[in-house]
Amino acid sequence: MTLFPTSGFISLRAPSLARTAGWLAKSCLVVAVLAGLTFESVRPASATETAKDFVNTLAEKALAIAQADAPPEEQRAEFSKLLDSFFDMPGIAEFLAGRYWRTASEDDRKAYFEAFHASIVNTYTNRFGDYSGQQLNVTGSREDGRFVLVNSEIVAPGGQTQPVKVDWRLLPVDGSFKVVDVVIEGVSMSVTQRQEYTALIQSNGGKLAALTEALDQKNSRVK
Amino acid sequence: MRRSIAAAIIGLGLLGGCAAPGSLEKGEVYDPLEVPNRLIFAVNETLDIFILQPTAYVYRTVIPDPVRDMVAGFLGWVATPVILANDAFQGDWDGAGITAQRFVANAPLFGFVDNATGLGLKAQNEDFGQTLGHYGAGDGPYLMLPVLGPSNARDGVGKVVDYFLDPTRYIGDEDLNTNFQMGRRVAGAVDFRARNFDAINDLRESSVDYYARVRSIYKQRRDALIRDGEPGSVGASSSKSDGKEFDGYPGTATEQTSSTVSTD
Numbered sequence: 001m002t003l004f005p006t007s008g009f010i011s012l013r014a015p016s017l018a019r020t021a022g023w024l025a026k027s028c029l030v031v032a033v034l035a036g037l038t039f040e041s042v043r044p045a046s047a048t049e050t051a052k053d054f055v056n057t058l059a060e061k062a063l064a065i066a067q068a069d070a071p072p073e074e075q076r077a078e079f080s081k082l083l084d085s086f087f088d089m090p091g092i093a094e095f096l097a098g099r100y101w102r103t104a105s106e107d108d109r110k111a112y113f114e115a116f117h118a119s120i121v122n123t124y125t126n127r128f129g130d131y132s133g134q135q136l137n138v139t140g141s142r143e144d145g146r147f148v149l150v151n152s153e154i155v156a157p158g159g160q161t162q163p164v165k166v167d168w169r170l171l172p173v174d175g176s177f178k179v180v181d182v183v184i185e186g187v188s189m190s191v192t193q194r195q196e197y198t199a200l201i202q203s204n205g206g207k208l209a210a211l212t213e214a215l216d217q218k219n220s221r222v223k
Numbered sequence: 224m225r226r227s228i229a230a231a232i233i234g235l236g237l238l239g240g241c242a243a244p245g246s247l248e249k250g251e252v253y254d255p256l257e258v259p260n261r262l263i264f265a266v267n268e269t270l271d272i273f274i275l276q277p278t279a280y281v282y283r284t285v286i287p288d289p290v291r292d293m294v295a296g297f298l299g300w301v302a303t304p305v306i307l308a309n310d311a312f313q314g315d316w317d318g319a320g321i322t323a324q325r326f327v328a329n330a331p332l333f334g335f336v337d338n339a340t341g342l343g344l345k346a347q348n349e350d351f352g353q354t355l356g357h358y359g360a361g362d363g364p365y366l367m368l369p370v371l372g373p374s375n376a377r378d379g380v381g382k383v384v385d386y387f388l389d390p391t392r393y394i395g396d397e398d399l400n401t402n403f404q405m406g407r408r409v410a411g412a413v414d415f416r417a418r419n420f421d422a423i424n425d426l427r428e429s430s431v432d433y434y435a436r437v438r439s440i441y442k443q444r445r446d447a448l449i450r451d452g453e454p455g456s457v458g459a460s461s462s463k464s465d466g467k468e469f470d471g472y473p474g475t476a477t478e479q480t481s482s483t484v485s486t487d
Contacts, residue, residue, distance in 0.1 A: 186446065187447070195439035
């Protein structure tokens with residue numbers, strides 16, 4: 001009755017990222033998010049089992065969007081929808097703003113959220129072209145406080161390079177989950193981004209609006 | 224001897240800045256030298272854009288894949304003695320065994336062809352900075368080294384120790400050896416940059432504060448390497464156990480604030 005992940009397909013141009021230092025996190029995340037997985041699903045038994053299913057489904061859906069032959073605008077809209085249903089975007093946004101969230105006004109928070117959301121969509125949809133044959137295999141899961149951690153590995157097509165370890169931190173919400181963090185070879189995306197965002201806010205007099213402005217600037221360059 | 228080195232690191236850490244690292248937020252990096260560090264970072268970035276990045280680009284465009292793999296293999300093979308020593312220092316005898324076997328398996332062709340990995344002997348990643356971390360030494364202040372890039376007091380000391388530890392340094396004619404040591408480091412940098420060409424450019428492009436991003440990634444990556452991939456708190460050095468940073472994640476106590484933002 002258990003789940004046997006077979007495999008899926010994605011790829012990335014530089015496959016040997018795992019061995020190097022910490023720089024490569026971002027592109028690995030793209031692989032993680034877009035990694036595909038097919039599996040024979042039977043009714044799962046426990047929270048940790050459903051969490052594995054959740055990651056498999058996410059990977060499958062993301063890959064479908066990346067591989068669809070749709071115009072970029074449509075792809076972005078689809079990916080944006082996927083983010084909203086699988087990631088805890090409001091929670092992540094608040095977490096990334098650190099202590100500056102509390103002191104920000106309602107309007108500032110809204111503007112920041114919009115800019116943050118757009119920047120995530122931009123960052124990942126821009127790399128959709130980079131895939132060609134790696135697999136994401138879910139290797140395990142366990143509970144961690146109020147979260148569930150799902151472990152997975154991205155394996156290169158030929159098996160030449162070492163697999164990249166990707167862990168997913170999930171928050172149980174209404175019988176399903178929302179992704180809160182993705183950890184690539186020990187480097188947490190959320191913690192990294194939080195450090196970056198708060199550093200920028202701090203050097204701009206503690207104003208959340210400064211971060212919003214910086215993100216908007218990045219976003220406008222992409223479009 | 225290890226304890227006294229650890230003590231020296233902690234001493235260095237205290238010398239490095241006025242504020243004690245105790246007041247740090249979870250996940251924050253102790254960076255009392257941020258102003259000079261950012262300056263050096265800017266210089267390093269300039270060097271990357273004008274020298275390393277173009278060189279790496281040409282390297283990966285002109286040199287075919289298999290040849291680049293041979294270069295990387297040779298560089299990796301030359302580095303195995305230092306890895307072996309640090310495996311041993313950490314009492315990681317399994318790791319030491321694997322590293323020793325890798326060295327022997329790849330010796331006939333000087334590492335140009337990596338047979339060891341195919342035999343299931345995975346390359347280990349160890350250095351003296353990790354050894355210090357393994358025995359509980361803290362990071363000390365974050366350091367941006369000219370040319371060499373991100374580091375901290377502990378890993379800086381580690382680099383120096385590894386340099387003297389390296390048996391390849393004591394082979395042959397001194398001038399020739401110095402050239403070899405230089406060459407291998409330059410080649411290593413070009414190889415690393417070429418291998419992660421798009422990843423690094425992407426990381427830079429998508430960031431709003433690249434310095435802060437690199438600083439955080441460096442710390443997390445080093446912590447993970449010290450733990451050798453084990454999750455959670457193994458020793459005092461790796462106090463950054465999984466998820467500690469997420470204690471304050473919105474949801475339970477801050478339910479209301481998190482729901483104030485809607486996705487519509």
